Amino acid sequence: MDSAIGRCRSLLFFLLCSSLHFILGGSKDGSKSEGDGHNSSSIIVIVLVVVVLLCLLSFLLLKLWRKKKREEQYARLLKLFEEDDELELELGLRD
Secondary structure: OHHHHHHHHHHHHHHHHHHHHHHOOOOOOOOOOHHHHHHHHHHHHHHHHHHHHHHHHHHHHHHHHHHHHHHHHHHHHHHHHHHHHHHHHHHOOOO
16 A cells, blocks of 8 residues: 555656646746636646645545554454454353
8 A cells, every 4th residue: 555655646746746837837938828828827727626636535545544454453353352252162261
């Protein structure tokens, strides 16, 4: 799961760098037309929305993964105590 988190962070970093490139004016020749500013601002908004959605998605997936791990550990703990009770009954230590 750590590699998935690392990949998600790398993707988020890439998207952040790309959006900063658009914000700071990424045209190579330095000239902008009137329609170019509107187009780049909509791209910035789209990229920022995607970054926010990816952050929320990764946060929710992390919460679900932690909940699943916690439930597995609790089930293992219950199973351990069940086996302990059965062992006591088999040995005749408890009636």
